[in-house]
């Protein structure tokens with residue numbers, strides 16, 4: 001999988017968007033047609049694709065660590081907003097489980113042995129488990145279970161990797177539209193996560209509260225020390241007055 005299938009856009013080229021020039025997303029779309037590029041390069045980091053690899057609903061491939069970096073420090077990616085505006089959390093990607101040929105180390109379909117490569121067979125993955133197959137494997141074996149791990153999958157959720165036909169591109173997009181209407185992310189995890197977000201917030205609040213409490217505790221301790229000192233001195237003065245009153249009394253009584 002060499003990068004010999006045409007020009008590889010540099011990050012600068014991809015972010016070029018001044019008047020009259022193609023925008024980064026246009027350039028990006030154009031380069032999607034450059035099959036070698038999309039099959040060999042993480043289109044987010046422009047680094048060579050290396051396992052672990054994740055994929056979005058469009059069937060594009062990314063290095064997992066690049067996506068992680070994107071999520072943590074988006075400012076490190078000049079054109080990230082144009083390329084992966086839809087990746088806002090790890091729910092928006094699925095980690096792929098790609099079989100390797102033991103001898104060549106090439107990525108292959110575990111059933112048909114076909115190589116996962118530019119210009120090769122149509123490859124798909126099952127978002128339920130992440131296993132990757134040549135689509136033809138399912139023509140041979142018609143099953144509702146993953147051919148590798150046996151877990152149930154839905155045919156409606158199968159994602160075409162780097163689709164090259166308009167029909168496959170549209171199918172990936174239509175699937176995502178359906179998932180959105182069902183409140184699901186590409187990874188089939190719930191997007192509504194109101195409960196989770198609430199939990200998240202409450203745990204954050206808890207953390208903040210904890211932090212607040214500890215700060216408060218420190219402040220309270222300080223206040224307590226100060227107050228104690230003041231009270232002690234007041235007490236002393238009261239005691240003193242009492243003593244003096246008592247002494248006076250003694251004198252008066254005397």
Ligand SMILES: [Zn+2]
Pocket residue numbers: 126129130131146147148149150151
């Ligand atoms: Zn599987």
